[in-house]
Amino acid sequence: MATTITMPQLGETVTEGTVAQWLKKPGDSVEKYEAFVEVSTDKVNAEVPSPVTGTLREVLVKEGETVATGTPIAVIDEVGAATQSNAHGTEPTQQVADAAAAPPKPSNGSTAHVPAAAAPAPARPAELDIAGLEAALRVASPAVRKLAREHRIDIRALQGSGANGRVTAQDVLTAAQMGPAAAVGQAIAVGTNFGATGAPAKPPTHAAPASGGTSTYGEPIPGTTIPLNQARRIIAQRMVESKHTAPHAWSMVEVDVTNLWKWRQREKDKFDHETGGLKLTMLPFFIRAVVESLAAFPLMNARFTDEGIYVNKEVNIGIAIGLATNLVVPVVKHADQLSIKGLAVASAQLIDKARRNKLGVDDLAGGTFTVNNNGSNGSIASAPIINGGQAGIVTMEAMVKRPVVTADDAIAIRSIMNVCLSLDHRVVDGYVASGFLADLKRRLEAMGPTGIL
Amino acid sequence: MAVSSPTQTTQLMNNVDAVRATLYDAMKNDPRTVILGEDVGARGNVFLITKDFSKEFGPQRVIDTPIAEASIVGIAVGMAMEGLRPIAEIQFADFIYPAFNQIVGEAAKTRYRSNGEYTCPLVIRTPYGGGVRGALSHSVSIEALFYHVPGLKILAPAFPADVKGLLNAAIDDPDPVLFLEHKKTYRLIKGEVPDGHYTIPIGKANVLKEGTALTVVSYGLYVHWALEAAQQLADEGISVEVIDLRSIRPMDKTAILQSVEKTRKLLIVHEDNKFGGIGAEISAMVAEEALFSLDAPIRRHCAPDVPAMGYAEPLEHEYMSSPAKIADAMRELARF
Numbered sequence: 001m002a003t004t005i006t007m008p009q010l011g012e013t014v015t016e017g018t019v020a021q022w023l024k025k026p027g028d029s030v031e032k033y034e035a036f037v038e039v040s041t042d043k044v045n046a047e048v049p050s051p052v053t054g055t056l057r058e059v060l061v062k063e064g065e066t067v068a069t070g071t072p073i074a075v076i077d078e079v080g081a082a083t084q085s086n087a088h089g090t091e092p093t094q095q096v097a098d099a100a101a102a103p104p105k106p107s108n109g110s111t112a113h114v115p116a117a118a119a120p121a122p123a124r125p126a127e128l129d130i131a132g133l134e135a136a137l138r139v140a141s142p143a144v145r146k147l148a149r150e151h152r153i154d155i156r157a158l159q160g161s162g163a164n165g166r167v168t169a170q171d172v173l174t175a176a177q178m179g180p181a182a183a184v185g186q187a188i189a190v191g192t193n194f195g196a197t198g199a200p201a202k203p204p205t206h207a208a209p210a211s212g213g214t215s216t217y218g219e220p221i222p223g224t225t226i227p228l229n230q231a232r233r234i235i236a237q238r239m240v241e242s243k244h245t246a247p248h249a250w251s252m253v254e255v256d257v258t259n260l261w262k263w264r265q266r267e268k269d270k271f272d273h274e275t276g277g278l279k280l281t282m283l284p285f286f287i288r289a290v291v292e293s294l295a296a297f298p299l300m301n302a303r304f305t306d307e308g309i310y311v312n313k314e315v316n317i318g319i320a321i322g323l324a325t326n327l328v329v330p331v332v333k334h335a336d337q338l339s340i341k342g343l344a345v346a347s348a349q350l351i352d353k354a355r356r357n358k359l360g361v362d363d364l365a366g367g368t369f370t371v372n373n374n375g376s377n378g379s380i381a382s383a384p385i386i387n388g389g390q391a392g393i394v395t396m397e398a399m400v401k402r403p404v405v406t407a408d409d410a411i412a413i414r415s416i417m418n419v420c421l422s423l424d425h426r427v428v429d430g431y432v433a434s435g436f437l438a439d440l441k442r443r444l445e446a447m448g449p450t451g452i453l
Numbered sequence: 454m455a456v457s458s459p460t461q462t463t464q465l466m467n468n469v470d471a472v473r474a475t476l477y478d479a480m481k482n483d484p485r486t487v488i489l490g491e492d493v494g495a496r497g498n499v500f501l502i503t504k505d506f507s508k509e510f511g512p513q514r515v516i517d518t519p520i521a522e523a524s525i526v527g528i529a530v531g532m533a534m535e536g537l538r539p540i541a542e543i544q545f546a547d548f549i550y551p552a553f554n555q556i557v558g559e560a561a562k563t564r565y566r567s568n569g570e571y572t573c574p575l576v577i578r579t580p581y582g583g584g585v586r587g588a589l590s591h592s593v594s595i596e597a598l599f600y601h602v603p604g605l606k607i608l609a610p611a612f613p614a615d616v617k618g619l620l621n622a623a624i625d626d627p628d629p630v631l632f633l634e635h636k637k638t639y640r641l642i643k644g645e646v647p648d649g650h651y652t653i654p655i656g657k658a659n660v661l662k663e664g665t666a667l668t669v670v671s672y673g674l675y676v677h678w679a680l681e682a683a684q685q686l687a688d689e690g691i692s693v694e695v696i697d698l699r700s701i702r703p704m705d706k707t708a709i710l711q712s713v714e715k716t717r718k719l720l721i722v723h724e725d726n727k728f729g730g731i732g733a734e735i736s737a738m739v740a741e742e743a744l745f746s747l748d749a750p751i752r753r754h755c756a757p758d759v760p761a762m763g764y765a766e767p768l769e770h771e772y773m774s775s776p777a778k779i780a781d782a783m784r785e786l787a788r789f
Contacts, residue, residue, distance in 0.1 A: 143748035
């Protein structure tokens, strides 16, 4: 029996996909759940698992070609179905059984060729490669399930280090240290996040085996594939998850931070002295304004659930920190209970830990809203991806001096910073979001040298 | 190790010395103590454990019995019920079967049957285990046969200091205790033994080596081999936790569970047959109590399901484990 495979819909809003790479060639055998084609959309690359066990008969779409979701892309001659339809229970020939039991082959593997007309020669399930199937099915031990639940880790996204690629309890713990799903997204806005700059992070220990060449994230070599390490897989998965589940809407305001800047300039040396060398950046001022605005607009400190909009009790602010090879989002807990000074110390400690690769699971858990200091490299506008499970994320863009027409129609040189907001449109609409942004703008502009840290 | 005073002086002993010294003290310190068994008197036991005891304490207290195990234990049960402190010896564990009724049907049930009016403070010592070319009738492990029986305690210490502390605890215990001495460790294993009287609590396992990758639970000779294997694995970067049960029954559930909750993997290693062995009960207990801590199936590395180890050396090697075989089992589980 032939099964026609169509272009999958990789998310609610995705309408088309590109065949990035055929992982199997016509004639190759393919196991149920084995990836046989890589499909990409504008944001995502995803391997598509085969829904059946059989032989890839035909590919209908060339690599690089883009087609609408639902368009047939391949035909697979099913082996398993033939078994069911074989009412006489004929013993399978050894050749076919071997072929069915063959471990997954690389895309150019040419052995284990099952003739397309082999329909009456089925493989019984007992003769399948159980180890291979287990890997494909992601058999999870009770401990792995428990840890995954506790740390809210999607084990499907992990590269298993156990036998047959099994995800081990240690793999989950390692992933949890990268950041639990509660703080989903360690990763915000891949590609546009320049965040707080960090020293190169040590690559995670469970790096995927190199597949030709020694290309790494730190030293990319053209024409080679950089193996996905755990961090990259998780970042990718959470980006996709957030983008696919939360319809993002975007807005931006210009904020006059001239007075705030003056205040910060006035305080920074004293702060440096008092704290024994911590730098007073604009970040704690910004976080302070954000938590005040969140208090005024609690719907922005909420998350969408199937049962309804859960409005968080706590205000825990994630800070996106870009490192050389990955992105982490440690969380300032109870940020609403901290002064600007307290926020400065807490955020400085987290940033320091992140650079030294010392963040623990607790540092990364529990965020309810995220702040991304995106302007340090000069960006003046960005469209960040929401940290999954939150209602929004704001960016601090680069502060630039600009001629501004003031309220009394004079032209003045002011320090202007754009603040961008991505919001989960399921949680709030533009009315609330723009109210929040306007409130944030007002609070930032009201901050000045007369304030108290 | 739970010794009564950390300032005590110690003596280097092997396991035979430890048994002998403990028995001697018991005979010396408590006139109720009686030793009975085959060749314990004039011969002084086949391993010379009670050598010269008969001269010192007399044939009334060091009793040579006929080759009749049912009688040895049966008489000892009566002695114990009526106020003596008998230490019965079964010359080799392989010969214990005729006494099964006296141990299981009488000794273990005395307290329950008499509603607590009688107890049976009896110690049955017996050398067990293979690796000495003892073949079918001088190599067996008998613990599983008695493991099922409530009212019976089973001890199997592996180190001289544990031998002394647990044998003292067994002698002090008001109920019957089966005290297993692995004969290959008798002279092979040496260690410092504190002077004076001390006990080690029955039912307390000993974490001999801490580790993170997997837990190995064992007892007897294989504890030593498991330690050796764990050391090999440490050199390979795999951190193995080794627990010496010491008390087979009662089982130290807490120690096992705490360790499994930490390492998430459990390997049980014992010389006795796998089917229905001690490992089966430990596995079941862990499955009941700690399923959601397990990251791998519980593994048992035990003897194959054949009636006995043969006399021929290759057959004995095949039947017995070894540090290398245990290391392989550890590696396999670590890799899972």
